[in-house]
Amino acid sequence: MSQDNLIILKCTKCGARVHRTFKNKRKLQQHKLELNKYCEVCKKHTPHKEIKK
Numbered sequence: 223m224s225q226d227n228l229i230i231l232k233c234t235k236c237g238a239r240v241h242r243t244f245k246n247k248r249k250l251q252q253h254k255l256e257l258n259k260y261c262e263v264c265k266k267h268t269p270h271k272e273i274k275k
């Protein structure tokens with residue numbers, strides 16, 4: 223199983239890497255995502271940036 227589709231989302235507030243998801247490889251190469259996700263450290267929704275492993 224390739225890890226090419228593994229994505230880590232890093233909280234831009236505290237830096238925690240808490241979200242992982244899989245998505246289409248083509249979409250990956252287009253642009254870096256910034257998503258509002260729930261951070262377990264901040265206990266609220268914060269902007270998360272995509273990190274490629």
Ligand SMILES: [Zn+2]
Nearest residue numbers: 233236261264
């Ligand atoms: Zn956070």
